[in-house]
Amino acid sequence: MPTETALANRLPLAVMIDDNVIARPQSGFNAASIVYQAPADGGEDRYMLVFQELDGPDIGPVRSGRPYFVNWAAEYRAGFAHYGGDLKMQQYVPTIDGRLLYDINALGTGARAYHRISSRVRPHNGYTSTEALWTTAARLRAPAAMVAEVGLRPFKEDAHAEDRPRTGSISVPYGRGAAGYTYSAATNSYHRSIAGTAQIDPVDGQRVIARNVVVLFMKLSVDTKTEPGHSRPVLAHIGQGTALVFRDGTVISGTWTKDDAGDLTRFYDAAGNEIALNRGRIFIQVVATGTNVTYDAAAD
Numbered sequence: 001m002p003t004e005t006a007l008a009n010r011l012p013l014a015v016m017i018d019d020n021v022i023a024r025p026q027s028g029f030n031a032a033s034i035v036y037q038a039p040a041d042g043g044e045d046r047y048m049l050v051f052q053e054l055d056g057p058d059i060g061p062v063r064s065g066r067p068y069f070v071n072w073a074a075e076y077r078a079g080f081a082h083y084g085g086d087l088k089m090q091q092y093v094p095t096i097d098g099r100l101l102y103d104i105n106a107l108g109t110g111a112r113a114y115h116r117i118s119s120r121v122r123p124h125n126g127y128t129s130t131e132a133l134w135t136t137a138a139r140l141r142a143p144a145a146m147v148a149e150v151g152l153r154p155f156k157e158d159a160h161a162e163d164r165p166r167t168g169s170i171s172v173p174y175g176r177g178a179a180g181y182t183y184s185a186a187t188n189s190y191h192r193s194i195a196g197t198a199q200i201d202p203v204d205g206q207r208v209i210a211r212n213v214v215v216l217f218m219k220l221s222v223d224t225k226t227e228p229g230h231s232r233p234v235l236a237h238i239g240q241g242t243a244l245v246f247r248d249g250t251v252i253s254g255t256w257t258k259d260d261a262g263d264l265t266r267f268y269d270a271a272g273n274e275i276a277l278n279r280g281r282i283f284i285q286v287v288a289t290g291t292n293v294t295y296d297a298a299a300d
Helices: 067-074 087-096 130-139
Strands: 013-018 034-039 045-051 079-082 102-105 169-172 179-184 189-194 212-218 220-223 232-235 239-247 250-258 266-269 282-288 294-296
Touching: 013 067, 013 130, 034 067, 034 232, 045 067, 067 087, 079 130, 087 102, 102 130, 169 212, 179 282, 239 266
Parallel strands: 013 079, 034 282, 079 102, 212 282
Antiparallel strands: 013 045, 034 045, 169 179, 169 294, 179 189, 212 239, 220 232, 239 250, 250 266
């Protein structure tokens, strides 16, 4: 997106966000550049918001991380903001901290970046801001700028207005309500809803909008052995699988690939060409293989 050079190159921040029903509406979506949504424990799901060129004065509720979110944050060599995590995540993050990401743990040395609000109950009341996170990241000796080896995605110009379909919709089911999108040809964007209700960011009072929606299908299993008494989700997020890429009111059926922990997850069409996205906010919807994602969109 058009922005100042200093903003375009500052350290990305990847923040874990609660999606329990009582955590809604969450704050910070309209300042995020990229948003991930993926399954979590007990039929829940969780978000990870990635910030860079925009400032987020209020972000939350912040929750714990999982290993697959860690590896998505590692794609951007981001400051990783979270309230702890499961045992595997706690063991894993120290092995890549300072190399593939920069840990800003609310339950550790990053505690100063977070505060709790009184209008919600624990654990759904932990909040932060990009200013607090960047300040704390600097204190923890994270770099101020995005590191050079971050992978880059291809982007393109928007489809001409006469080439866009007039309407379109997407529905991605999750345990606590589907993520829905309604396509606007006038703005060439997707208006987002949760469980049938328009998603509004409390920070600015505006509808949450995506310019690209990418659905990634991944094998989902459950780990009951690492932490007895807990059923932890495991997503096969390294390797390859099927994908749907929505842009310009159309859909491209293709594949995703991620070769290693710090490698960018890339999207390819049926001919093996990397798919160029429109400039603007990207929503990456991760679901279990076999999930019935429904949509009304012309094939690109």
